[in-house]
Amino acid sequence: MKRIYLDHSAATPVDKEVLKAMNPYFKKDYGNASSIHYFGRTAGTAVEQARKIIAGKLNAETDEIIFTSGGTESNNLAVKGIAFEKKKGHIITSKIEHDCVLNACKWLETQGFEVTYLDVDKEGIVNIEQLKKSIKNSTILVSIMHANNETGVIQPIEEIGKICREREVLFHTDACQSFTKENIDVKKMNLDLVTINSHKIYGPKGAGALFIRRGVTLTPLLHGGGQEKKLRSGTINVSGIVGFRKAVEINHKLDYIKKLRDYLINRIEKEIPNVRLNGHRTKRLCNNVNFSFKFVEGESILMMLDKEKISVSTGSACSSDSLEPSHVLVSMGVPIALAHGSIRFSLGKDNTKEEIDYTIDKLKIIIKKLRDLSPLKEEDYAVHR
Numbered sequence: 001m002k003r004i005y006l007d008h009s010a011a012t013p014v015d016k017e018v019l020k021a022m023n024p025y026f027k028k029d030y031g032n033a034s035s036i037h038y039f040g041r042t043a044g045t046a047v048e049q050a051r052k053i054i055a056g057k058l059n060a061e062t063d064e065i066i067f068t069s070g071g072t073e074s075n076n077l078a079v080k081g082i083a084f085e086k087k088k089g090h091i092i093t094s095k096i097e098h099d100c101v102l103n104a105c106k107w108l109e110t111q112g113f114e115v116t117y118l119d120v121d122k123e124g125i126v127n128i129e130q131l132k133k134s135i136k137n138s139t140i141l142v143s144i145m146h147a148n149n150e151t152g153v154i155q156p157i158e159e160i161g162k163i164c165r166e167r168e169v170l171f172h173t174d175a176c177q178s179f180t181k182e183n184i185d186v187k188k189m190n191l192d193l194v195t196i197n198s199h200k201i202y203g204p205k206g207a208g209a210l211f212i213r214r215g216v217t218l219t220p221l222l223h224g225g226g227q228e229k230k231l232r233s234g235t236i237n238v239s240g241i242v243g244f245r246k247a248v249e250i251n252h253k254l255d256y257i258k259k260l261r262d263y264l265i266n267r268i269e270k271e272i273p274n275v276r277l278n279g280h281r282t283k284r285l286c287n288n289v290n291f292s293f294k295f296v297e298g299e300s301i302l303m304m305l306d307k308e309k310i311s312v313s314t315g316s317a318c319s320s321d322s323l324e325p326s327h328v329l330v331s332m333g334v335p336i337a338l339a340h341g342s343i344r345f346s347l348g349k350d351n352t353k354e355e356i357d358y359t360i361d362k363l364k365i366i367i368k369k370l371r372d373l374s375p376l377k378e379e380d381y382a383v384h385r
Contacts (some may be wrong), residue, residue, distance in 0.1 A: 003309040006357045008200075009149055009177060009346035010313055015202035015244065021156050021246040022204065025239035028306040033236040034227060043238045050245035054269055058194060059185040060211050066228045067241050070208035071176040072100040073221075074195040075143075076233065078172045078211055079104045081218030082141045082193075082230050083113055089140035094118040094126050095331040097145055102327075105143075114138070122333050123280040124153035129212055132163060135136045147178035150328045150344060151279030152288025154182060161190030170216065176200055181285050198240065202349075203247030207240030234256050247357075258286035265289055266358055267360050272367055278329055278342060282375060289345040292329070293340045294381060296370040301343050304366045311340050313344045335381045 005013070006206030025046065031039025033047050047067070055062045068074045079101060083091065093105050095117045105115045116134045126144055135142070142164050147154045157173055164171035170329045172193035177186055179196040186194060195217065197208035212218065212231070229354055267274060274294035293301065298314035325339035334342075345359075 001358055003310060003311065004351070004359060006310065006312050006345045006347060006351065006355075006359065007151075008348040009344065011199050011205065012202045012348055013245065013350075014204055015250050017250055018154070018203055018243045018246045022243040023238045029238075032236060033238050034225065043236075046242050047236055047238055050241045051146040053245045054196070054209060054248055055211075057180070057184075058196075058211055059187055060194075061214065063229075064186075064211055064214060066210045066212055066231050067236065068208045068210055068232055068243075069206050069237070070199070071098070071174065071195055071197040072233075074077065074197070074208050074210040075100045075174055076104050077218070077221055078195060078212075079141065079143055080108065080192040080221060081215075081231075082170060082172075083108050084219035085217055086140045088112060088114065090114040090136060090138040092116045092118065092131065092139060092142045092144075094120060094135050094144055096120055096124065096126075096148055096328045097143065097261075098149055098151075098176075101143055101145070101174060103223075116143075123283075124151050124278070124328070124332050125280060125283070126155050126160070128159060128238060130161075131160065134220075135163075135167050135169055139169050141168075141172060143172040143174070145174040145177075146184070147175070147182065147285050147288075148279070148328060150326055151179050151290045151332075152177070152285035152346075153279040154178065154283045154285065157191070158189045163308055164192075165190040173188055177285060177288075180248060181254060182286065186213065188212055198244040198247055201247045201252065202250060204240045204243040207237055209244070251349075254286050257347050257349060257351075260351060260353065261286060261289055263353065264347070264356050264360070266344060267356075268363070271360065272364055276338065278332070278334065279341045287347040289347070290342060291345075292334060293367055294341060295374040296341050296367060296377045298340060298342050300370055301341075301363075301366060303348075304370070305359070305362065308362045308366075310362060313346070314342060337376060337381050 029042045031043040051065045052062045146157050161171050170192045174195045176197045181361045182200045190349040192213045194211035199205040220231045222233045276292045278290040302314045325336045329339040
Protein backbone atom coordinates (compact mmCIF):
# COMPACT_ATOMS: atom_id res chain seq x y z
CA MET A 1 0.00 0.00 0.00
CA LYS A 2 1.34 3.43 -0.96
CA ARG A 3 1.33 6.19 1.62
CA ILE A 4 -2.13 7.54 2.42
CA TYR A 5 -2.46 11.27 3.05
CA LEU A 6 -5.39 12.31 5.25
CA ASP A 7 -4.15 15.72 6.40
CA HIS A 8 -5.52 18.02 3.71
CA SER A 9 -6.62 20.63 6.26
CA ALA A 10 -2.92 21.23 6.97
CA ALA A 11 -1.75 21.31 3.36
CA THR A 12 -2.78 19.90 0.01
CA PRO A 13 -0.63 18.61 -2.85
CA VAL A 14 -0.26 21.13 -5.65
CA ASP A 15 -2.57 20.08 -8.48
CA LYS A 16 -0.90 19.24 -11.80
CA GLU A 17 -2.94 21.93 -13.57
CA VAL A 18 -1.77 24.45 -10.98
CA LEU A 19 1.86 23.49 -11.56
CA LYS A 20 1.36 23.82 -15.30
CA ALA A 21 -0.09 27.32 -14.90
CA MET A 22 2.73 28.42 -12.60
CA ASN A 23 5.65 27.08 -14.64
CA PRO A 24 6.02 29.96 -17.17
CA TYR A 25 6.44 32.47 -14.35
CA PHE A 26 9.62 30.77 -13.13
CA LYS A 27 11.52 30.58 -16.44
CA LYS A 28 9.81 32.59 -19.19
CA ASP A 29 7.60 35.34 -17.75
CA TYR A 30 9.73 35.94 -14.67
CA GLY A 31 9.54 39.73 -14.50
CA ASN A 32 8.83 41.79 -11.40
CA ALA A 33 5.15 42.71 -11.57
CA SER A 34 5.97 46.25 -10.44
CA SER A 35 8.28 46.90 -13.42
CA ILE A 36 6.94 48.82 -16.41
CA HIS A 37 8.88 47.01 -19.14
CA TYR A 38 7.56 44.06 -21.15
CA PHE A 39 8.48 41.39 -18.60
CA GLY A 40 6.98 43.40 -15.76
CA ARG A 41 3.78 44.14 -17.67
CA THR A 42 3.37 40.46 -18.54
CA ALA A 43 3.73 39.44 -14.92
CA GLY A 44 1.48 42.29 -13.77
CA THR A 45 -1.26 41.26 -16.19
CA ALA A 46 -1.19 37.71 -14.81
CA VAL A 47 -1.55 39.05 -11.26
CA GLU A 48 -4.52 41.23 -12.20
CA GLN A 49 -6.22 38.34 -13.99
CA ALA A 50 -5.81 36.25 -10.84
CA ARG A 51 -7.17 39.09 -8.72
CA LYS A 52 -10.29 39.22 -10.91
CA ILE A 53 -10.92 35.47 -10.75
CA ILE A 54 -10.43 35.25 -6.97
CA ALA A 55 -12.60 38.32 -6.39
CA GLY A 56 -15.34 36.75 -8.48
CA LYS A 57 -15.31 33.63 -6.33
CA LEU A 58 -16.19 35.84 -3.34
CA ASN A 59 -18.63 38.08 -5.26
CA ALA A 60 -16.19 40.90 -4.50
CA GLU A 61 -14.84 43.71 -6.65
CA THR A 62 -11.40 43.22 -8.19
CA ASP A 63 -9.82 46.12 -6.30
CA GLU A 64 -11.00 44.66 -2.96
CA ILE A 65 -8.44 41.81 -3.09
CA ILE A 66 -4.98 42.29 -1.55
CA PHE A 67 -2.44 39.49 -2.07
CA THR A 68 -0.39 38.30 0.92
CA SER A 69 1.88 35.40 1.88
CA GLY A 70 -0.97 33.37 3.39
CA GLY A 71 -3.56 33.07 6.12
CA THR A 72 -1.42 34.13 9.06
CA GLU A 73 -0.36 37.37 7.39
CA SER A 74 -3.88 38.13 6.17
CA ASN A 75 -5.38 37.54 9.63
CA ASN A 76 -2.75 39.74 11.25
CA LEU A 77 -3.26 42.46 8.65
CA ALA A 78 -7.01 42.38 9.22
CA VAL A 79 -7.03 42.33 13.02
CA LYS A 80 -3.98 44.50 13.75
CA GLY A 81 -4.56 46.73 10.73
CA ILE A 82 -8.01 47.72 11.99
CA ALA A 83 -6.73 48.10 15.55
CA PHE A 84 -3.83 50.34 14.49
CA GLU A 85 -6.17 52.41 12.35
CA LYS A 86 -8.66 52.92 15.17
CA LYS A 87 -5.87 53.33 17.79
CA LYS A 88 -8.11 52.09 20.62
CA GLY A 89 -11.26 50.08 21.17
CA HIS A 90 -12.88 46.71 21.80
CA ILE A 91 -12.51 43.55 19.70
CA ILE A 92 -14.73 40.46 19.77
CA THR A 93 -13.48 37.04 18.70
CA SER A 94 -14.10 33.45 19.78
CA LYS A 95 -12.23 30.95 21.93
CA ILE A 96 -11.82 28.56 18.98
CA GLU A 97 -10.07 30.82 16.48
CA HIS A 98 -6.82 29.87 14.78
CA ASP A 99 -3.77 30.65 16.91
CA CYS A 100 -2.73 33.53 14.65
CA VAL A 101 -5.97 35.38 15.45
CA LEU A 102 -5.92 34.50 19.15
CA ASN A 103 -2.28 35.49 19.54
CA ALA A 104 -2.80 38.73 17.62
CA CYS A 105 -5.68 39.58 19.95
CA LYS A 106 -3.69 38.67 23.05
CA TRP A 107 -0.86 40.93 21.88
CA LEU A 108 -3.30 43.76 21.22
CA GLU A 109 -4.48 43.42 24.82
CA THR A 110 -0.94 44.32 25.90
CA GLN A 111 -1.26 47.46 23.78
CA GLY A 112 -4.38 48.67 25.58
CA PHE A 113 -7.14 47.09 23.48
CA GLU A 114 -10.01 45.23 25.14
CA VAL A 115 -10.87 41.77 23.77
CA THR A 116 -13.90 39.57 24.41
CA TYR A 117 -13.54 35.85 23.65
CA LEU A 118 -16.91 34.27 22.89
CA ASP A 119 -17.89 30.82 24.12
CA VAL A 120 -19.05 27.97 21.88
CA ASP A 121 -21.54 25.20 22.59
CA LYS A 122 -20.74 21.49 22.80
CA GLU A 123 -20.98 21.21 19.01
CA GLY A 124 -18.57 24.08 18.42
CA ILE A 125 -21.03 26.81 17.38
CA VAL A 126 -20.41 30.38 18.56
CA ASN A 127 -22.86 31.77 21.12
CA ILE A 128 -24.86 34.34 19.10
CA GLU A 129 -26.67 35.78 22.13
CA GLN A 130 -23.35 36.37 23.85
CA LEU A 131 -22.12 38.12 20.72
CA LYS A 132 -25.12 40.46 20.70
CA LYS A 133 -24.62 41.30 24.37
CA SER A 134 -20.87 41.82 23.93
CA ILE A 135 -21.09 44.52 21.24
CA LYS A 136 -20.76 48.01 22.71
CA ASN A 137 -20.05 51.54 21.54
CA SER A 138 -16.29 50.96 21.66
CA THR A 139 -16.39 47.73 19.58
CA ILE A 140 -14.26 48.20 16.44
CA LEU A 141 -14.11 44.65 15.06
CA VAL A 142 -15.69 41.20 15.27
CA SER A 143 -13.47 38.36 14.00
CA ILE A 144 -15.12 34.93 13.79
CA MET A 145 -13.75 32.16 11.56
CA HIS A 146 -16.03 30.68 8.89
CA ALA A 147 -15.06 27.06 9.51
CA ASN A 148 -12.85 25.69 12.25
CA ASN A 149 -9.52 24.20 11.22
CA GLU A 150 -9.70 21.37 13.79
CA THR A 151 -13.33 20.27 13.79
CA GLY A 152 -14.53 21.66 10.45
CA VAL A 153 -17.57 23.20 12.16
CA ILE A 154 -19.17 25.95 10.06
CA GLN A 155 -20.23 29.10 11.89
CA PRO A 156 -23.42 31.11 11.11
CA ILE A 157 -21.44 33.78 9.28
CA GLU A 158 -24.41 35.34 7.49
CA GLU A 159 -26.27 35.80 10.77
CA ILE A 160 -23.20 37.29 12.43
CA GLY A 161 -22.64 39.60 9.45
CA LYS A 162 -26.20 40.91 9.71
CA ILE A 163 -25.76 41.65 13.41
CA CYS A 164 -22.47 43.45 12.81
CA ARG A 165 -23.84 45.54 9.94
CA GLU A 166 -26.88 46.56 12.01
CA ARG A 167 -24.61 47.59 14.87
CA GLU A 168 -22.13 49.29 12.49
CA VAL A 169 -19.22 47.11 13.58
CA LEU A 170 -16.63 45.77 11.12
CA PHE A 171 -16.74 42.00 10.58
CA HIS A 172 -13.76 39.83 9.63
CA THR A 173 -13.81 36.10 8.97
CA ASP A 174 -10.95 33.65 8.54
CA ALA A 175 -12.12 31.52 5.61
CA CYS A 176 -8.90 29.61 4.92
CA GLN A 177 -10.54 26.23 5.53
CA SER A 178 -13.88 27.00 3.88
CA PHE A 179 -12.84 28.90 0.73
CA THR A 180 -14.01 26.93 -2.37
CA LYS A 181 -15.65 24.31 -0.08
CA GLU A 182 -18.50 26.59 1.01
CA ASN A 183 -20.15 29.46 -0.87
CA ILE A 184 -18.88 32.84 0.32
CA ASP A 185 -20.71 35.95 -0.85
CA VAL A 186 -19.17 39.01 0.78
CA LYS A 187 -22.15 41.18 -0.13
CA LYS A 188 -24.89 38.82 1.02
CA MET A 189 -22.98 37.93 4.20
CA ASN A 190 -22.10 41.56 5.04
CA LEU A 191 -18.39 40.76 5.24
CA ASP A 192 -15.87 43.58 5.58
CA LEU A 193 -12.66 41.51 5.65
CA VAL A 194 -12.07 37.90 4.57
CA THR A 195 -8.89 35.84 4.86
CA ILE A 196 -8.20 33.14 2.26
CA ASN A 197 -5.15 31.18 1.17
CA SER A 198 -3.87 28.86 -1.50
CA HIS A 199 -2.28 25.77 0.05
CA LYS A 200 -5.56 24.41 1.46
CA ILE A 201 -7.04 24.19 -2.06
CA TYR A 202 -4.30 22.47 -4.12
CA GLY A 203 -2.35 25.67 -4.71
CA PRO A 204 1.20 26.58 -3.64
CA LYS A 205 2.25 27.54 -0.13
CA GLY A 206 3.14 31.18 0.45
CA ALA A 207 0.16 32.66 -1.40
CA GLY A 208 -2.90 34.15 0.25
CA ALA A 209 -5.22 37.12 0.07
CA LEU A 210 -7.30 39.48 2.14
CA PHE A 211 -10.62 40.85 0.94
CA ILE A 212 -11.05 44.42 2.18
CA ARG A 213 -14.42 45.98 1.44
CA ARG A 214 -14.33 49.34 -0.31
CA GLY A 215 -14.38 52.10 2.27
CA VAL A 216 -12.67 50.05 5.00
CA THR A 217 -9.31 51.54 5.95
CA LEU A 218 -6.54 49.85 7.87
CA THR A 219 -2.91 50.51 8.72
CA PRO A 220 -0.33 48.32 6.93
CA LEU A 221 1.99 46.01 8.87
CA LEU A 222 4.78 46.24 6.28
CA HIS A 223 6.34 49.37 4.88
CA GLY A 224 8.35 49.41 1.69
CA GLY A 225 7.64 49.95 -1.97
CA GLY A 226 3.90 50.38 -1.56
CA GLN A 227 2.74 47.35 -3.53
CA GLU A 228 -0.87 46.11 -3.17
CA LYS A 229 -2.44 49.55 -2.72
CA LYS A 230 0.25 50.41 -0.15
CA LEU A 231 -1.24 47.83 2.21
CA ARG A 232 1.21 44.99 1.63
CA SER A 233 4.67 46.07 0.47
CA GLY A 234 7.07 43.53 -0.97
CA THR A 235 7.90 41.97 -4.33
CA ILE A 236 4.73 40.32 -5.61
CA ASN A 237 4.74 36.50 -5.66
CA VAL A 238 3.64 36.18 -9.28
CA SER A 239 3.98 32.41 -9.68
CA GLY A 240 2.23 31.77 -6.36
CA ILE A 241 -0.64 34.11 -7.23
CA VAL A 242 -1.06 32.50 -10.65
CA GLY A 243 -1.14 29.11 -8.93
CA PHE A 244 -3.69 30.44 -6.43
CA ARG A 245 -5.93 31.51 -9.30
CA LYS A 246 -5.73 28.12 -11.00
CA ALA A 247 -6.44 26.36 -7.71
CA VAL A 248 -9.69 28.29 -7.47
CA GLU A 249 -10.68 27.15 -10.96
CA ILE A 250 -10.00 23.39 -10.71
CA ASN A 251 -12.62 20.74 -9.89
CA HIS A 252 -12.58 20.18 -6.13
CA LYS A 253 -14.94 17.15 -6.23
CA LEU A 254 -16.81 18.27 -3.12
CA ASP A 255 -19.73 15.83 -3.37
CA TYR A 256 -17.33 12.92 -3.77
CA ILE A 257 -15.30 14.01 -0.72
CA LYS A 258 -18.44 14.43 1.38
CA LYS A 259 -19.49 10.86 0.64
CA LEU A 260 -16.06 9.62 1.70
CA ARG A 261 -16.32 11.73 4.88
CA ASP A 262 -19.68 10.23 5.83
CA TYR A 263 -18.45 6.73 5.05
CA LEU A 264 -15.45 7.24 7.33
CA ILE A 265 -17.62 8.61 10.16
CA ASN A 266 -20.15 5.78 9.90
CA ARG A 267 -17.57 3.02 9.92
CA ILE A 268 -15.66 4.42 12.91
CA GLU A 269 -18.85 4.89 14.93
CA LYS A 270 -20.11 1.40 14.12
CA GLU A 271 -16.86 -0.51 14.49
CA ILE A 272 -14.89 1.21 17.26
CA PRO A 273 -16.48 1.60 20.73
CA ASN A 274 -16.00 4.59 23.05
CA VAL A 275 -15.50 7.26 20.42
CA ARG A 276 -16.82 10.80 20.12
CA LEU A 277 -17.32 12.73 16.89
CA ASN A 278 -16.17 16.25 17.70
CA GLY A 279 -18.21 19.09 16.25
CA HIS A 280 -21.63 19.45 14.69
CA ARG A 281 -22.62 16.38 12.67
CA THR A 282 -23.93 18.25 9.61
CA LYS A 283 -22.68 21.85 9.94
CA ARG A 284 -19.13 20.82 9.09
CA LEU A 285 -16.82 20.97 6.11
CA CYS A 286 -17.15 18.22 3.53
CA ASN A 287 -13.63 16.92 4.19
CA ASN A 288 -13.24 17.11 7.98
CA VAL A 289 -13.61 14.24 10.48
CA ASN A 290 -12.43 14.78 14.06
CA PHE A 291 -12.78 11.93 16.56
CA SER A 292 -11.74 11.48 20.16
CA PHE A 293 -10.91 7.94 21.27
CA LYS A 294 -11.28 7.09 24.94
CA PHE A 295 -8.41 5.51 26.89
CA VAL A 296 -5.69 6.39 24.36
CA GLU A 297 -3.45 9.33 23.46
CA GLY A 298 -3.82 10.97 20.06
CA GLU A 299 -0.06 11.22 19.58
CA SER A 300 0.28 7.46 19.96
CA ILE A 301 -2.48 6.85 17.41
CA LEU A 302 -0.84 9.27 14.98
CA MET A 303 2.60 7.66 15.29
CA MET A 304 1.27 4.13 14.88
CA LEU A 305 -0.81 5.14 11.86
CA ASP A 306 2.28 6.79 10.39
CA LYS A 307 4.13 3.49 10.70
CA GLU A 308 1.32 2.00 8.64
CA LYS A 309 1.90 4.72 5.98
CA ILE A 310 -1.17 6.74 6.98
CA SER A 311 -0.79 10.47 7.68
CA VAL A 312 -3.31 12.23 9.94
CA SER A 313 -3.07 14.98 12.57
CA THR A 314 -3.83 15.44 16.22
CA GLY A 315 -5.08 18.83 17.36
CA SER A 316 -4.42 21.66 14.91
CA ALA A 317 -1.64 21.02 12.42
CA CYS A 318 0.13 24.28 13.21
CA SER A 319 0.71 23.14 16.79
CA SER A 320 0.96 19.39 16.31
CA ASP A 321 4.20 19.25 18.34
CA SER A 322 2.43 20.68 21.40
CA LEU A 323 1.55 18.52 24.38
CA GLU A 324 -1.27 20.87 25.36
CA PRO A 325 -4.84 19.68 24.73
CA SER A 326 -6.67 21.31 21.84
CA HIS A 327 -8.00 24.72 22.89
CA VAL A 328 -10.87 24.17 20.46
CA LEU A 329 -12.04 20.90 22.03
CA VAL A 330 -11.57 22.18 25.58
CA SER A 331 -13.68 25.24 24.68
CA MET A 332 -16.40 22.85 23.50
CA GLY A 333 -16.46 21.21 26.92
CA VAL A 334 -14.58 18.05 25.92
CA PRO A 335 -12.82 16.62 29.02
CA ILE A 336 -9.07 17.16 28.80
CA ALA A 337 -8.29 13.43 28.85
CA LEU A 338 -10.65 12.92 25.90
CA ALA A 339 -9.27 15.96 24.07
CA HIS A 340 -5.82 14.37 24.32
CA GLY A 341 -7.19 11.37 22.43
CA SER A 342 -8.32 13.30 19.35
CA ILE A 343 -7.40 12.65 15.73
CA ARG A 344 -8.32 14.75 12.70
CA PHE A 345 -8.79 13.01 9.37
CA SER A 346 -9.06 15.56 6.55
CA LEU A 347 -9.82 14.18 3.12
CA GLY A 348 -8.89 15.27 -0.38
CA LYS A 349 -10.14 14.82 -3.91
CA ASP A 350 -7.62 12.09 -4.69
CA ASN A 351 -8.39 9.86 -1.70
CA THR A 352 -10.21 6.62 -2.45
CA LYS A 353 -12.67 4.36 -0.66
CA GLU A 354 -9.97 1.68 -0.62
CA GLU A 355 -7.68 4.04 1.29
CA ILE A 356 -10.43 4.76 3.81
CA ASP A 357 -11.09 1.03 4.29
CA TYR A 358 -7.38 0.35 4.82
CA THR A 359 -7.15 3.23 7.30
CA ILE A 360 -10.10 2.02 9.38
CA ASP A 361 -8.86 -1.58 9.40
CA LYS A 362 -5.48 -0.43 10.72
CA LEU A 363 -7.09 2.04 13.12
CA LYS A 364 -9.19 -0.68 14.75
CA ILE A 365 -6.09 -2.77 15.43
CA ILE A 366 -4.14 0.22 16.76
CA ILE A 367 -6.91 1.39 19.11
CA LYS A 368 -7.31 -2.11 20.58
CA LYS A 369 -3.57 -2.46 21.09
CA LEU A 370 -3.25 0.93 22.77
CA ARG A 371 -6.28 0.36 25.00
CA ASP A 372 -4.88 -2.96 26.16
CA LEU A 373 -1.84 -1.04 27.42
CA SER A 374 -3.63 2.07 28.67
CA PRO A 375 -3.67 3.07 32.37
CA LEU A 376 -6.59 5.49 31.76
CA LYS A 377 -9.91 4.78 33.50
CA GLU A 378 -13.49 5.92 32.98
CA GLU A 379 -13.22 8.42 35.85
CA ASP A 380 -10.48 10.30 33.97
CA TYR A 381 -13.17 11.51 31.54
CA ALA A 382 -15.69 12.93 33.98
CA VAL A 383 -14.44 16.51 34.24
CA HIS A 384 -11.73 18.86 33.02
CA ARG A 385 -8.41 18.13 34.73
